[in-house]
Amino acid sequence: MAADELTPGISRRNFLKGAGGAAAVTGLANRAVEASEAGEASVASGADGPLRGTLEIVLRINGHERPVQVEPRTTLLRALRERLDPALTGTKEVCNGGSCGACTVLLDGEVACACSVLAIDARGREITTVEGLVEKGEGLSPVQAALLEHDGVMCGFCTPGFTISLGALLDARPDAPEAAITEALAGNLCRCGTQPAVLAAARELSSGGAKSDQGGGR
The missing domain is CATH 3.10.20.30 (Beta-grasp domain)
Structure with a gap:
């Protein structure tokens, strides 16, 4: 078995790539939710910021x-x-x-x-x-x-x-x-x-x- 393999068909390199991609997607999703909540709060308070909806x-x-x-x-x-x-x-x-x-x-x-x-x-x-x-x-x-x-x-x-x-x-x-x-x-x-x-x-x-x-x- 090659040194960089964890299990048959899965290499250490591919595993790290997949884990990194999942973390990036999760981070982007969290930031999108935070931005949306911030926009709604700014509309409700009348503060400067992005306006969405009506x-x-x-x-x-x-x-x-x-x-x-x-x-x-x-x-x-x-x-x-x-x-x-x-x-x-x-x-x-x-x-x-x-x-x-x-x-x-x-x-x-x-x-x-x-x-x-x-x-x-x-x-x-x-x-x-x-x-x-x-x-x-x-x-x-x-x-x-x-x-x-x-x-x-x-x-x-x-x-x-x-x-x-x-x-x-x-x-x-x-x-x-x-x-x-x-x-x-x-x-x-x-x-x-x-x-x-x-x-x-x-x-x-x-x-x-x-x-x-x-x-x-x-």
Whole structure:
């Protein structure tokens, strides 16, 4: 019998290799369990660390505290449209890439694309959606009424974004000139071609904007 054999068919070398491999697998499994437990603990405590699964957060939306279950990857847009009960579907999902402006909301008074903001990053901030504009008063907001008057609404998917962006501009600068209006609406796209009508409505609302003799309708 060879010197490195323990029993027929099993060598000392193969035995040591097998024992070492088993120990390595056991160690990896233990570390995976520890990491999982650490992640769950960090979610429960709110401490920094890896987030897994879903967690309940509270978002302040249109002046109301709204609890919502989200995953770490859930965008604010998906939280508004799919996770809230009742859902707020006025904020539209179109490009889902921050390039069309249909999902525009206000975060602490600043315009933002809800598809490009994580829901967990919106905690502690004041979120205003297009539904919140109606809640502030009775009937349509001045921006919404002007868009209707100038025939600036067609399919309606872009309308909430235009309403939020234009409203934010006029709240900050009631006398916004034409250049400021154009810049404020640059991130909002209407695929139906109502952009001229939207600009005409904006000019009418702004005391500093150029008035449109043609009314801006299609």
